[in-house]
């Protein structure tokens with residue numbers, strides 16, 4: 001299996017990853033946005049790229065070399081835009097091939113196809129093309145696979161889990177998942193394993209929305225890494241960063257320092273009409289952004305006794321091993 005990693009500007013080796021954020025979005029488009037285009041009020045492509053470049057430059061200043069952008073195909077993934085952001089800023093970007101939860105993305109196209117054809121095989125084929133040949137004929141190859149489970153176990157989402165596990169078997173690409181704050185993390189992991197996923201190359205996502213160390217332990221004992229990728233987020237009934245740090249210390253005590261990666265799940269620019277957060281929500285969104293990990297969370301971890309070496313594992317060594 002290949003030890004090179006696809007970035008949007010070409011292949012790199014794992015030792016070139018450096019400090020890596022494992023789950024971010026330079027831009028994000030909710031399904032339905034395209035139906036509002038006649039308003040003429042959407043942010044322009046230029047504004048989207050500028051916002052992405054600003055976020056990327058901030059990450060570079062903070063010591064990051066690589067950002068994994070896991071914007072799925074059904075929420076506006078655009079590797080050509082990511083390539084522009086990478087070239088203009090100098091940061092390495094790994095893009096994904098994959099799909100999001102039914103609650104947000106509906107079951108329109110693939111739901112329709114699954115009634116008529118072998119949709120799982122079609123999705124597997126698509127993912128493999130994007131990983132090995134490139135996105136829409138551009139030659140820009142995806143570097144990771146994104147799959148997701150929602151608030152219930154659904155056949156719709158399971159199609160993508162099966163296809164993702166199979167595409168991983170073929171290509172050796174890393175899988176990065178979405179869970180609803182850790183809900184069904186064990187079930188998602190078991191299902192992926194049943195379909196051939198490689199646990200050492202799979203990261204179970206949004207796990208810091210759940211503070212139960214036993215849940216994390218179960219997932220990591222299956223061989224998976226956990227993505228503590230909502231650092232800074234207080235919205236959607238998320239725990240606080242202080243509580244996340246208590247969890248991290250417990251996971252370190254249990255011997256899982258080598259199974260933890262960190263990210264912010266930040267969105268540099270929403271595609272569509274521009275907006276401001278409502279006044280009452282602004283406080284909760286204040287740290288849910290690019291830059292917060294190094295600005296706020298790393299100092300908090302250090303103050304809590306987590307060592308530089310452990311932090312370096314979360315941000316440098318563990319991503320490198322997962323991608324090796």
Ligand SMILES: [Zn+2]
Pocket residue numbers: 023024025070265
């Ligand atoms: Zn995300």
